[in-house]
Amino acid sequence: MAAVAASVAGRPPIISLRGVTKVYGAGATMFQALKGVDLDIAEGDFVAVMGPSGSGKSTTMNILGCLDVPSGGSFTFRGQHIELLSRDQRALVRRRYLGFVFQGFNLLARTTALENVELPLLYRGEDRKARRDLGMAALDKVGLANWWDHTPAELSGGQQQRVAIARAIVTNPDVLLADEPTGNLDSERSVEIMELLTDLNRNSNITVLMVTHEPDMAAFARTIVHFKDGLVERIDQGHRSGAKVEA
Amino acid sequence: MLGTTFILAIRSIRRHLLRSFLTTLGIVIGVAAVVAMVTLGKATTVSVQQSVASLGTNVLQIRPGQGFGRGGGGPRPPDFKQSDVDAVARQVAGVKAVAPQAQATGTAIYEGSNWSTTINGTTLSFLDVQPWPLQSGRYFTPTEEAAGKLVCILGNTVYQNLYRGGEAVGTRMRIAGISCDVIGVLTARGQGGFGDQDDTVIMPIKAVQRRFSGNRDIRLMLVGVDSAYATSTVQASIEDLLRERRNITGGKSDDFNIFDTKQISDTLTGITTALTGVVTAVAAISLVVGGIGIMNIMLVSVTERTREIGIRLAIGAVAREVLMQFLVEAIVLSMLGGLIGLLIAQLVVVGLSPALKVDYLFDPQINLIAFAISGLIGVVFGYFPARRAASLNPIDALRHE
Ligand SMILES: Nc1ncnc2c1ncn2[C@@H]1O[C@H](COP(=O)(O)OP(=O)(O)OP(=O)(O)O)[C@@H](O)[C@H]1O
Ligand SMILES: [Mg+2]
Numbered sequence: 001m002a003a004v005a006a007s008v009a010g011r012p013p014i015i016s017l018r019g020v021t022k023v024y025g026a027g028a029t030m031f032q033a034l035k036g037v038d039l040d041i042a043e044g045d046f047v048a049v050m051g052p053s054g055s056g057k058s059t060t061m062n063i064l065g066c067l068d069v070p071s072g073g074s075f076t077f078r079g080q081h082i083e084l085l086s087r088d089q090r091a092l093v094r095r096r097y098l099g100f101v102f103q104g105f106n107l108l109a110r111t112t113a114l115e116n117v118e119l120p121l122l123y124r125g126e127d128r129k130a131r132r133d134l135g136m137a138a139l140d141k142v143g144l145a146n147w148w149d150h151t152p153a154e155l156s157g158g159q160q161q162r163v164a165i166a167r168a169i170v171t172n173p174d175v176l177l178a179d180e181p182t183g184n185l186d187s188e189r190s191v192e193i194m195e196l197l198t199d200l201n202r203n204s205n206i207t208v209l210m211v212t213h214e215p216d217m218a219a220f221a222r223t224i225v226h227f228k229d230g231l232v233e234r235i236d237q238g239h240r241s242g243a244k245v246e247a
Numbered sequence: 248m249l250g251t252t253f254i255l256a257i258r259s260i261r262r263h264l265l266r267s268f269l270t271t272l273g274i275v276i277g278v279a280a281v282v283a284m285v286t287l288g289k290a291t292t293v294s295v296q297q298s299v300a301s302l303g304t305n306v307l308q309i310r311p312g313q314g315f316g317r318g319g320g321g322p323r324p325p326d327f328k329q330s331d332v333d334a335v336a337r338q339v340a341g342v343k344a345v346a347p348q349a350q351a352t353g354t355a356i357y358e359g360s361n362w363s364t365t366i367n368g369t370t371l372s373f374l375d376v377q378p379w380p381l382q383s384g385r386y387f388t389p390t391e392e393a394a395g396k397l398v399c400i401l402g403n404t405v406y407q408n409l410y411r412g413g414e415a416v417g418t419r420m421r422i423a424g425i426s427c428d429v430i431g432v433l434t435a436r437g438q439g440g441f442g443d444q445d446d447t448v449i450m451p452i453k454a455v456q457r458r459f460s461g462n463r464d465i466r467l468m469l470v471g472v473d474s475a476y477a478t479s480t481v482q483a484s485i486e487d488l489l490r491e492r493r494n495i496t497g498g499k500s501d502d503f504n505i506f507d508t509k510q511i512s513d514t515l516t517g518i519t520t521a522l523t524g525v526v527t528a529v530a531a532i533s534l535v536v537g538g539i540g541i542m543n544i545m546l547v548s549v550t551e552r553t554r555e556i557g558i559r560l561a562i563g564a565v566a567r568e569v570l571m572q573f574l575v576e577a578i579v580l581s582m583l584g585g586l587i588g589l590l591i592a593q594l595v596v597v598g599l600s601p602a603l604k605v606d607y608l609f610d611p612q613i614n615l616i617a618f619a620i621s622g623l624i625g626v627v628f629g630y631f632p633a634r635r636a637a638s639l640n641p642i643d644a645l646r647h648e
Contacts (some may be wrong), residue, residue: 067561067641088565095563106558106645110262120562122251167562 012079013040014174015064017143020073022059033059035141035230036073041209043174046201048218049211051227058179060227063092064209065098065177066090071078078174095123099168099206101178105160107152113139113163114148120171138170141204142196158189162196169200176200176211183219196219251577252568256576265437270544271584273537274624278588278617280530285613288523290596290605292516299512301436301444306377307470307482308506309489324493324502326464329602330494335468336372339484341476344375348467349452351459353423355409362408366422366448368455375473382406384416384431387451395453397427400413402447403435422448425458478507534620537584542628545577549636556636557644570637577629578622585621589614 021041023033034056041047049057062068063075066082077084077097082090094100101119107116118135124151126134142162152160161181163207168176178197182190201208210221216223224236260267311324329347336345349368354361370392373379387398399422406415415429427450436444456463472481482505489503490496549556556569593609600607 062642065561090405090565091560091565094561098563102645106554106559106561108555111258115258119559122254123559123562123564123568125251218422 003219008169009182011043014043014078015039015041015209016074016076017060017063017070018062018074018076020063020075022056022063022068023071033230034063034070037230037232039225039232041175041207042223043207044201044205046208046220046222047210048222048224049209049227050213050215050218051233055227057227058157059230061177061209061211062181064175065100066093081115095120095171097174099171099173099176101161101164101168101176101181103142103180105152105157105164105184107160107163107167109153110151112149112151113166115168116152116163117170121165123133124171134170135166138166141169141200142166153233154191157185158192161185161189165193165196165200169204170207172204173206175209177239178208180211180213182212182214187216190214190217249571252571253579255572256579258575259572260571260580266544266548267580270541271580273540274534274581274584274621275537275588275591277534277537278585278621279591279595280533281527282589282613282617283599284530285523286524286533286592286596286610287525287599287603287605288519289610289613290600291603291610292519292523293608294605295515295519296512299508299515303474304509305478306508307472307473307478307485308508309468309470309485309503310466310506311503313500313502313504326466327468327503328465329463331489332465332468334488334492335383335470335485339392339481341473341481343471343473344372345471346370346373346376346469347452347465347467348373349455349460349464350466351423351455353459355405355418355420355422355448357409357418360409360411362405364402364405364422364448364510365448366450366455366459368450368452368459370452373449376469379436380434382432382434384429386431394453395451395457397425397454397458398430398450399427400431400433400449401613402433402449403445404443405446405448406432421601428452461531470477478509482507490630500541534624538581538624538628541577541581541624542631545573545629545632546635549573549632552636553639553644556639557641557647560639560641561645566637569639572634572635574626574629575635577633578625580627581629582618582622585618588621589618592617631640 017037017039020034020037020039021032024033036226037056037060039060041115045174049060051057059068063070066077066085067090070083073083077093082093085093107113108119114132114135117138118131120130121134136145136148139148142165144159144162144166147159147163152163155163165176165181176197181197182193185193194217197208197210200206208221210217210236212218222237225232226234226236294532309327311326327347330349331344336342346369352363353366354363371386371389374386381400382403384400386400387396391398399420401409401415409415409420410418415432418429419426420429421427433445433449446646452465470481470485472478485505486501490501493502495501559569560566569613592614597607
């Protein structure tokens with residue numbers, strides 16, 4: 001019953017879920033959020049994850065983001081079994097290969113855009129100059145180079161989300177995970193963010209995984225994965241990424 | 248790794264200056280209080296010891312009466328006679344010298360300046376009991392002493408107030424209405440816990456007895472004890488001798504008292520040390536309270552900053568890095584507090600020293616200890632909140648509102 005996305009050009013998938021389950025709580029309050037998810041993500045793909053509320057989209061994203069571990073099944077990233085890693089090892093996978101964008105932006109308050117963007121580099125042990133250069137380059141990519149010394153309170157929602165994207169891509173990750181990145185933005189701002197993600201996917205070769213409720217936003221993706229009741233219900237492929245731009 | 252943590256901690260402190268300041272206030276006050284108290288206590292002890300030392304070490308003071316405070320009621324016990332002085336000097340083993348003193352008070356006048364002071368009549372043996380160098384001029388000669396000539400040696404305070412730095416030796420001043428020739432000026436001994444020793448005029452004892460007190464009584468004997476002898480043994484021998492000479496028998500108590508300056512010094516040092524201890528203990532409690540303040544605010548801060556911790560974890564910080572950041576933050580804060588506390592303590596000591604009549608004193612040891620303790624407080628009270636921050640689940644932390 002599980003659907004498996006075909007890999008692009010026959011290459012092995014960068015991410016592979018097999019029979020992944022997730023159980024929250026125990027006893028009477030026990031709840032099975034994922035019931036055996038099989039999913040392959042091809043390197044370089046732009047994937048939108050859709051589905052009704054409570055269908056397990058965020059749960060899946062948290063597992064893919066190495067923020068959480070599956071209760072059962074296997075999760076391989078570039079062939080490595082993540083479910084066997086320790087908490088700190090998973091943190092290092094996040095640090096090296098992944099970037100996150102959240103619905104609520106999640107920037108550090110009272111901290112300039114540049115310092116927010118530099119944060120992952122700090123944990124990577126980059127020196128001051130490298131942090132500055134890479135940080136400014138990332139801000140430039142999202143079109144906010146002139147706003148580098150503004151704090152989140154001084155930025156609009158769209159700008160904050162772009163700073164968050166700059167922070168996610170500053171380390172040049174393999175995969176960018178975004179859980180409802182446009183959930184807090186109006187449609188105009190949302191389109192800007194989607195164009196940015198499309199650009200990163202195409203020109204920076206970053207695999208993008210994005211949860212969204214809006215078909216308009218999902219239309220930017222090349223692959224759409226539909227969730228229902230803790231399972232992958234259907235995968236739509238062959239979308240032309242960026243098709244919406246001309247419309 | 249540590250560099251990164253340090254940068255993060257400093258940034259976080261800078262971003263929340265008011266919170267940081269309030270967090271560290273307890274440490275600032277605690278360290279300032281402890282260091283100021285210990286330093287002032289030490290300074291007081293030093294000053295007490297100095298002023299007692301200026302009375303002479305190995306010096307016994309013998310006075311008629313029963314000592315401090317207990318004089319009331321009954322006839323005043325008689326003063327000593329010259330024969331008592333001679334007896335103590337000759338019959339007691341270990342006595343190096345005995346200086347009798349006859350005292351009077353009077354106003355000294357020179358060219359319109361006047362100064363009320365104490366006139367101390369003594370013999371040259373006072374120099375054998377405890378040396379007192381001259382600033383200028385000379386001591387009186389044995390001939391002048393024997394004749395009771397009206398020559399006087401000025402204590403430094405009297406000299407400063409009457410002559411204001413001018414030439415005194417060779418002049419003639421009046422004291423209690425009687426003229427005397429100034430032959431010397433003594434060096435300053437300094438202010439002490441027993442009043443100003445330099446506020447005195449020294450004359451041959453016979454001159455004071457004849458012209459000022461009108462009798463041959465001796466109010467005070469200063470006994471210099473040979474350092475080869477224990478002062479307590481010498482003190483006991485003198486007591487026996489004087490009881491016999493003053494016909495005090497059986498269980499009757501002495502009508503004179505003998506002070507051992509060393510004993511006074513020890514007693515006073517003991518008192519100041521004890522007082523310093525008590526005050527320091529109180530201050531130390533405030534330091535502990537300050538530490539708990541740090542812990543409290545750090546804990547609140549963990550709750551407040553849950554989302555921040557979630558973000559850090561999500562972008563790849565490992566638990567140890569989050570722990571270190573909070574720990575370093577606590578340590579930096581409390582050490583900064585300690586440093587500020589040390590500075591305030593120095594200001595307090597500088598400010599209070601004159602009022603307490605002690606010299607400014609910098610005690611590196613207590614400063615170092617207090618600084619180390621402030622760091623330790625950071626470690627101890629920062630650890631618990633830091634561990635809590637590090638153990639948070641990133642997803643829960645991110646979802647935290
Ligand atoms: N920490 C948790 N403890 C218990 N149950 C949880 C927890 N997290 C999620 N769930 C439950 O698991 C189910 C799936 O949640 P999930 O967040 O993955 O849904 P979602 O598809 O992202 O929904 P939405 O579109 O509303 O964000 C939900 O029924 C939710 O209540
Ligand atoms: Mg969700």
